[in-house]
Amino acid sequence: MLTQEEIKQLVAKQAAQLVQNNMTIGIGSGSTIFWLIMELGKRVKGGLFFRAIPTSRKTAALAAQCNIPLAELNAVTNIDITIDGADEIDPQLQLIKGGGGALLQEKMVAAASRELLILADASKLVKQLGKFPLPLDVIPFGWKQVQRHIRETYHVEAILRMEDDQPFITDHGHYILDCPFQHIEHPDILTYDLNAIPGVADNGLFVNMADIALIGYPDGKMETRHR
Numbered sequence: 001m002l003t004q005e006e007i008k009q010l011v012a013k014q015a016a017q018l019v020q021n022n023m024t025i026g027i028g029s030g031s032t033i034f035w036l037i038m039e040l041g042k043r044v045k046g047g048l049f050f051r052a053i054p055t056s057r058k059t060a061a062l063a064a065q066c067n068i069p070l071a072e073l074n075a076v077t078n079i080d081i082t083i084d085g086a087d088e089i090d091p092q093l094q095l096i097k098g099g100g101g102a103l104l105q106e107k108m109v110a111a112a113s114r115e116l117l118i119l120a121d122a123s124k125l126v127k128q129l130g131k132f133p134l135p136l137d138v139i140p141f142g143w144k145q146v147q148r149h150i151r152e153t154y155h156v157e158a159i160l161r162m163e164d165d166q167p168f169i170t171d172h173g174h175y176i177l178d179c180p181f182q183h184i185e186h187p188d189i190l191t192y193d194l195n196a197i198p199g200v201a202d203n204g205l206f207v208n209m210a211d212i213a214l215i216g217y218p219d220g221k222m223e224t225r226h227r
């Protein structure tokens with residue numbers, strides 16, 4: 001039986017093979033994407049040329065260490081494919097993302113891409129989204145008003161994400177509120193409503209965005225799911 005890290009490595013290896021010469025790709029964030037970057041680094045060493053739009057400072061730093069040429073989102077008109085991880089994946093390939101706090105850039109890069117490929121081990125598969133607390137990317141100014149709105153509207157206690165006893169700060173200087181909805185019946189409606197709250201920059205629901213998910217299992221099998 002493979003460990004979770006070995007499964008992540010396996011799906012990352014397979015996904016790295018999809019990148020072709022001269023492509024522009026988006027690279028997501030997180031521990032699964034760490035392995036993707038390692039695999040892409042090997043392909044760069046082997047002579048493959050592509051350029052990548054990173055979705056976080058961490059991803060950018062890792063990719064630079066692996067000699068992957070980087071570009072900014074503003075510098076491209078077209079991204080062939082974005083490869084990213086997820087925190088939850090439902091049967092319609094609707095996602096919760098943002099466990100690492102990079103959801104805002106991830107969604108912007110995914111939205112600019114022709115295709116979004118999600119890599120995950122099978123533990124991320126759920127029947128219904130919501131067990132994983134939904135991250136909201138919020139402007140620090142007046143964040144408690146957003147928290148109060150969530151409490152009054154949904155009866156959900158949003159928790160300010162902390163790191164080393166300080167609020168966790170995103171790459172763009174924002175805060176993250178983690179919202180334990182438990183059951184999200186209509187992700188399409190919820191994403192729209194949450195983003196309408198003043199002070200919310202974005203939320204971690206990725207609705208109708210993922211095209212393909214590559215799922216790895218402990219026995220070494222891989223499954224491709226399409227939306």
Ligand SMILES: O=C[C@H](O)[C@H](O)[C@H](O)COP(=O)(O)O
Nearest residue numbers: 030031032098099100101102
């Ligand atoms: O902000 C983080 C991203 O949305 C990640 O893609 C997500 O949290 C999954 O990360 P991991 O591959 O570490 O489980």
